[in-house]
Amino acid sequence: MKSPSAIPEGVRVEVSGLSKSFNGSPVLKSIDLEIHPGEIFVIMGPSGSGKSVLLKQIIGLDSPDAGTILIEGEPVTSRTLLNRVRLAMVFQSGALLNSLTVGENVGLFLTEHRLKPKAEIDRIVAEKLALVGLQGMESRLPVDLSGGMKKRVAIARALAIEPQLLLYDEPTSELDPVMAVTIGEEILSLSQRMGLTSIVVSHDRDLAFGIADRIALMHEGSILSVGTPAETRASRNPIVQQFLNAKLKRENN
Template sequence: MIELQDVVVAYDTRVILDHINLTIPDGETLVILGGSGSGKSTLLRLLIGLQRPTSGKIFVDGTEITSLNEEEFNKVRLKMGMVFQYSALFDSMTVGENVAFGLNQHSYKSKDEIKAIVAERLDWVGLGGYEDYMPSELSGGMKKRVSLARAIAQDAKFILYDEPSSGLDPITSGTISMLIKGMQSRLGCTSIVVTHDMQSAFYVADRIALLDKGRFIEVSSAEEFKHSTNKKVQQFINGKAEELTISARGV
């Protein structure tokens, strides 16, 4: 389980996350929505330990992580897999080496065991036999799938997705969404998906949370979210911009 208790992230007078509270039970897929600058990516950075909150507590699998040193946090990170917005593959490594990176760094498995795991995970994401390809030889969607294979190589208990369908065409985005749902079913993992893709959100989510100005203004099941009476929720679902008052000087 992941739990955030009264978490604040602020820079001087600028508040990014404003006393947020959230509990994500084991095995759930939570989609986090919000406009640019609402705090979505900050939340992911807090969970992966790339940033510390100004105040508040964060629990991951029973461990309070905000006070951990780097060595202690690394043990928590072994339970996590991260799929980055732009894949974040190592360009100088083959696909197989990218997927095996964490296993080589943090496990005592033999080369043959790692090779078998890499082959299996690539097969799971529909890229069986691509071990010797270089990232430069892959499409954007294929890179995202390699990133997912790397994230699940160590049987992650928690998978964090940062804009997994960003920059992809609708068909490829649909493939990524099916893989997200498939990994949750296959591994029983807890998934947190930050996205702007409403079709993907409704497909993969057990619950959806909407961040607005650093606070959650709606956290509900996907079906309840779709029919929410909250005006801002409906604006976000329908892509309706708020009206702006524009004053013109002289014509």
């Protein structure tokens, strides 16, 4: 792999006219979005609204039926894109390689692309694991970890790539509230420190309003609103308000 890239910091993502159907039922309906370099962009919405499908399209894991996705002006399907831009994704399940240890998982990108000597990789792995509160866990296997710990290892693995675009699929699901706050702070601090562009898919309203520069709200495959947290809160769209203000009331039960 060539040493990435001429682009030092976050990248611009442009999505236009993106549509996707599965077995004839539309999941994404002509989505248009522009995500600015260095921005933390949160995509919220109820389950089944198409958030994770959109995320997979943005990182090029799935191809759209119609529309384009450009990263720094280059289509995400381009073979040369990954030589220019470092992308990483934190999957909802963690998606750790079960046959590798935690340390090998975190250092996988650096090892496979032979970007650093082994001692340097070991140091980076230890540093990234410490960042997510898992210092000394290098030799453990993913099967020995809880769901939350796997998620944190996945975040450490993404950080080791030093990406310019980092996508998070439900980064705080399966985490306790304290760790959810820690991860939220980490997303924020990474974005500020490295200037990378972050796209976060989440149901977690506290996380979204705590870290987002802008929030997009999805419903049934369409974008209902895009704006700053304050603009989103002030939206008059009833579906947006219903999603933002949903509360369990004991007297209703």
